[in-house]
Amino acid sequence: MARRHTLRRAVQAAGIPEDIVLGMPRVLLRGDSSLLLENHRGVLEYAPERLRVRTSLGVMTVEGEGLTLTALGDTDLMLTGSIRGVTL
Numbered sequence: 001m002a003r004r005h006t007l008r009r010a011v012q013a014a015g016i017p018e019d020i021v022l023g024m025p026r027v028l029l030r031g032d033s034s035l036l037l038e039n040h041r042g043v044l045e046y047a048p049e050r051l052r053v054r055t056s057l058g059v060m061t062v063e064g065e066g067l068t069l070t071a072l073g074d075t076d077l078m079l080t081g082s083i084r085g086v087t088l
């Protein structure tokens with residue numbers, strides 16, 4: 001934990017975005033119909049009503065209707081549909 005705190009302080013001092021160096025998840029939500037997630041660590045559950053994804057901060061859950069994984073890469077994914085909520 002101390003190592004991560006020291007690394008975080010160094011990253012902040014250098015002005016480098018933390019999500020890039022620390023592998024933190026980055027979420028871009030466009031309205032209620034599209035979600036881009038960068039730096040995920042794997043899909044745990046996928047159904048038309050729910051997506052659960054492992055991240056460095058824990059499990060992220062997206063709930064909605066008609067959810068479709070339109071793109072899935074090693075660390076990035078794109079989800080479309082009617083998104084009702086995102087929790088971490």
